[in-house]
Amino acid sequence: MAETYTSDLFQDAADNLERYLEELCEFLRIPGISACPDSGQAMAESCRWFLEKLERMGFSGQLCQTEGWPVVLARYEYGPSAPTLVIYGHYDVQSPEPLEKWITPPFEPTVRDGALYARGVNDDKGQVYTYLAALESYRRCRGDIPLNITFVVEGEEEVGSKGLLKLLRERPEWFRGDMFLVSDSSMFSKELPAVTCGFRGIMAMQIQLQTMKQDLHSGLFGGIVRNAPEVLVQLLAKCKDEEGRVLIPGFYDQVRPLSQRERDTLARLPQDEEKLAERIGAPRLYGETGYTAAERKCARPTLDINGIWGGYLGEGSKTVIPCVASAKLSARLVPDQRPEEIYAKFEAFIRSQLPPDVQVTMEYQFGAMPVLIDDSDPNVQLAAHAIEMGFGREPVLIRSGGTVHIISEIKERLGIPSILILGWGRPENGSHAPNEHFYVEDFEKAVKSLCALFAQLAEPRPNEEGSAL
């Protein structure tokens, strides 16, 4: 009877589901779009809304001003003997454009076919709200929360987290704890919950080549001057071979080889490569030989051209020899690659291959370290067990191919021992897209999972104590 010690919590969560959803809808109706300079009032309303909920549960908090939108920072102090949880989320949302593609308006939350539709419901208002709901149920059932909890809820996640990153660097003590929890990602698939144990890092850069001072007529100068897009094409073609292996010298030097255990874990995930290829509209998946698709998409580094341009891009034809060509590139990194080092290798390679009469301008745009969480961490196991109780299914431990800047900063700077990345959304829930949604069923299971997690953290679990209740 593994569930008996959570049955009061689960019952309360189920009984209050409607009310929780109504409260979440209040939050969702506030159109706080961080990228929109006119959002001032809505952004202020959003963060105040969240802070007030916390204050009503006994948290003391503040809105930390930044150069951009404020960060909600609130603490609940139980006592020095209790563990400290740092819960991260964000109250800002992406712009809902194109509006005409929404079946119901983005800021008028609506339940349809078992899912709640609204901008931000999946990313991240609905997911961060599960923590409020779980804490409320927990307090109602048990009277108090025997944990120290810090909430960090920022308003700039969709625009680069600049304010929060500055706060993290300047006031790291505010964010320290034993455990860092984030729910801003996805389950493995619609029926299979997950604990994410890794993210790739990133290095983003831009390159511009210039071969002469102006574009020239291809008739009058064709054959005697360098065509900038041509030089760029020649250079970029040397950066990767035709199966996708990066040819920058030293690119793979710091890559920690996958252990057999990691390969086995990835191999056990249910995957259908053909179905995935069909969904993205490609005849087949593609990539480095010697690695499975599951390995390539989360545990191997990449290099991608994100954009390339030069010369005449309009209708018809213009017979010009372009003097300038540019590209944006980014590499996804895995442990122990470091973005600055990868950029330096890339830059050295480009300069070594560049014809001496071509000018190059390179810019390191941003970087984030890869993150790998040891899945034998007892807290990871604890979270997995809680999710199993909440969802009725054992979660898989996965690595994501994406990058969450804030997590790599948290891991690098704060030294929090446990990082728990618990995505409640489904991969197809449409974050950043029209008709973003979050399944009511998943919401309820997530709240129950968090109740179970708090219960396990707050008191020794029955299977450890040998007695239920």
Add this chain to the structure above:
Amino acid sequence: MAETYTSDLFQDAADNLERYLEELCEFLRIPGISACPDSGQAMAESCRWFLEKLERMGFSGQLCQTEGWPVVLARYEYGPSAPTLVIYGHYDVQSPEPLEKWITPPFEPTVRDGALYARGVNDDKGQVYTYLAALESYRRCRGDIPLNITFVVEGEEEVGSKGLLKLLRERPEWFRGDMFLVSDSSMFSKELPAVTCGFRGIMAMQIQLQTMKQDLHSGLFGGIVRNAPEVLVQLLAKCKDEEGRVLIPGFYDQVRPLSQRERDTLARLPQDEEKLAERIGAPRLYGETGYTAAERKCARPTLDINGIWGGYLGEGSKTVIPCVASAKLSARLVPDQRPEEIYAKFEAFIRSQLPPDVQVTMEYQFGAMPVLIDDSDPNVQLAAHAIEMGFGREPVLIRSGGTVHIISEIKERLGIPSILILGWGRPENGSHAPNEHFYVEDFEKAVKSLCALFAQLAEPRPNEEGSAL
């Protein structure tokens, strides 16, 4: 005394120079921009202006309607024993934008530092007007013009000559003659007049690659899908080697090798590669080994990327894997390359190199045959002699690296035996650019050269007859 038989003509041209310039200014004040749909009235006024000038000199003509702007077609019939000259020009001009860069307004012709400034003065109103001026002087001095002359003056040269090309194909008999004359190009340099004896042809095409049905997130899909710009870069890098030699199989098969005589002629042209490189802002000129810059820029074929684009082109960074990438390319062709054949070779090469899971769309945009005029044609020699008289300096026989679509059609379709390309502008006169100008001195020399040419064509030259007057 080689000039005696033209002295009356030259005197008349000099005496009437001011009046000719005033008349040309009337033409230049009409702002007929063929690319501008609102130009209807000005375009109509331009072509009527030109036709009326011809009618006043005894020509009978018409405005041939096309789907675009009309073509002025006018004839002067002297008799079947006289040779027939077909004189081509255009009355349309390019848009004068950016207006703020003009020192004096583009449609208010102004003389400054020995040059007349106005949109179209060099390209082509001022150049085609030299024929009107020369004919007027000739008639005034000699009473009649003992030549058959057809004027073809179109209004769509700056936008592709569609209407005229259609007329040429449908009514070739209207354009037949013994000699085709064009003045819509340049001298070799500001002090050195030229007869242009060749143009390169062209093949312009566009290619688009698609690797999947939408752009994907480079974190979640990086490593398992094909990046379209990357495939394009790999493909285009295979089309040319690093010194600029085209690697498309068969590309050079039809290239007629340069004869020693042709190489010698090109080598005699005064050229300063360092100065040219400095002018275009490149450290040095560049291209195929084994050929001089003069050979490469007019007598060797090329392949250029005119535009390339794919993925995110905005500010900052967007970590996307683009599904589509495109490029516009064009090849300049030399005898005996044919645009359709070159396109077919290009297309076959691309298809042979393309990974099987990538979709390609290729489009042949347009083509024109290369033109080579035999410089031993007695009429070329005659024109060179006339120019020597008008300019006081022997012209050089040059090949242009550019393409004049209409000339390649004339040569291909009409079989006119002699084509005389007599450019009166200086290379730096700013066609298509702000502050376009035409030197008064060059204008006068051009009118005199044409007077001399008409005189030589109309009556046996003194050195052939053995007597001067």
